[in-house]
Amino acid sequence: MIFNYIKTKLTLPCIVLLLSLSSCVTKKEVVYFQNAKDFETIVDTDTFAPKFKVNDIVSIFVSTFDIEAVAPFNLYIGGNQNSNPQLIDYLVDIDGNIDYPVLGKVKLLGLTVEEAKLLFKEKLSDYLKDPIVNIRILNFRISIIGEVNSPGRYDVSGERITILEALALAGDLNIKGKRENILVVRDFNGTKTYTRVDLTNKELFNSPVYYLTQNDIVYIEPNNSARSSASGDTRIGTIISISSFLITTALIFVTRN
Structure with missing residues (x-):
């Protein structure tokens, strides 16, 4: 009976203390x-719509009914659409411009995608009839x-x-x-x-x-x-060691007496 009493009295407070230390987040x-x-x-x-920034990578594809007329505005890697149908991307430079074929420098800095589409349609109207412009930011x-x-x-x-x-x-x-x-x-x-x-x-x-x-x-x-987890882990380890020592000491005391 004495043995069970001591064991309960020593173990229960240790468990309560351990739980209180581990339950820090409410x-x-x-x-x-x-x-x-x-x-x-x-x-x-x-x-809200994202706006073009310096160093943005932009994909632009122009289409219209006249395939031959639109060809100069869609450049492909390797220069051949059939063998490697991958469009050339454009980088927004430090001044906010891209260097686009035929049109030259086009300023995109601060524009939304929709605003850029309208700008390109306006510039392309001198060369193409009813152009359709698709623009994407590739580095989002x-x-x-x-x-x-x-x-x-x-x-x-x-x-x-x-x-x-x-x-x-x-x-x-x-x-x-x-x-x-x-x-x-x-x-x-x-x-x-x-x-x-x-x-x-x-x-x-x-x-x-x-x-x-x-x-x-x-x-x-x-x-x-989280900030105190490292020190908390150390405290818990110390408490477990001390608790084990106390329980072992109490058991030895009870056994001898």
Whole structure:
């Protein structure tokens, strides 16, 4: 009876202490959009569209009914459409221009894709009848680093992506990620901006970085429990060692007496 009493008295407090040290993250720290009310409606009036930046890689394809007339505007790698049907890409230079066949320098810096299409249709109207212009940004990539399940660099197939969709690509935040202070680093022609958003607040939808642009970096910093995990692991190991020692000592004492 004495043996069981001592064993219970020594073991139970140790278990409680271990559980308290390992349960550092609360529900409030991980739930998204906590201030969103039931049946609340948010109308998305955002007309966001990415704009061309310096060093963007652009694909442009022009088509019309007259195949021969449009040929000079669609250049292919190797110069032969039949043997290697891969269009030449264009780089937005430091001045914001691309060097396009026949038209020469065309300034794309700061334009959206739709604005660039209208510009090309206007310039091509002197050479082609009713041209159709398709333009794509080929280097639309984002980087997600920090406390997510799959950090890395991700290609975006469409023309825009939200920060929530980007985090979904990275497997969402892990339990160590700080949801109230997500950092988005954005570069626009050599000028970097740093914007922080709170995933637990519905105001995220009104943030200027809710829609990401090409080459944005999303960083998720560790929360308090993650920062103290190393020291916490050390403390837990020490407590286990001490507990084992005390229990062993008590068993020896009981056995001898």
